[in-house]
Amino acid sequence: MSDFRLVELDSDNLLGAIAIPPPVGEKAYVAPVVFSIAEAYVTPTAWPRVVLDGDEVVGFVMANWDPDNEIEEFRGGIWRLNVVEAAKGRGVGRFAVEQVREEARRRGYEKITVLWDPAEDGPERFYLRVGFEKTGELFGETVGTLKV
Template sequence: MELAPLTPENLGKAVSITLRPEQEAFVAPVVQSIAEAYVNPTAWPRLVVDGDDVLAFIMGNFDPGHEVEAFRAGIWRLNVAASAQGRGVGRFAVRALEEEARVRGVKRISVLWERGDHGPEGFYLKLGFVPTGEELFGEVVAFKDLSARGAFP
């Protein structure tokens, strides 16, 4: 697996990523994320690919001057294709975003999620994100400290 930028060649496969049906209520489709990235210069959209196969889409945001701490650096979206789930693809994508954050000097990243039976809460908790008890837009706000460069959970 490797991280790749969006290109005209892989765009069609990127927007074709489909989640499990029960997960669709928890994350916007890739096409919406790409549109948001187009109008937000601080967005960081990337794909996880394996050869010609597009396995996942991750979009981060790096806006150190944002007035809301949760929007200064973190994960905006993570869409892992249903066929690629359970193989470490999501973990790989989050680690890649963490490395990008470190390169930029970021010490802490955020993620927001909606609670629900098929939501991503367990995934993010396993990766070391800690909820703050705060909610934004009805979603849980969580942070992960990147200052320790030890092993990833």
């Protein structure tokens, strides 16, 4: 049985979060978590969170809440999402998306966005499966939008 919870980063879960693939230097469709945490440190609108299953780190998600951003696609949504290899396919990604959606609702957003690499083995099918619709392209990536 899964018991997913979304929590803030802290000294107990930091190393578990950084250990989620991809490692630094590996080519992947998402940045290493350590990069995301560094970006969050210098980006006041970033919203990094850890997904726990019981006490075990199973995922990392970072949203961005920046309603005045001049680029509409960057005003609110998912910036990064990484799931632990052994926990993939168990609903961690879907849970993280739903948590970001709930936070968006609390903040008064009507939709959230995400950008993904359109490659065949990228995360497109996941995002479509959890409800995002393709709404455009930006910087060579596909833009997905989900009503909240």
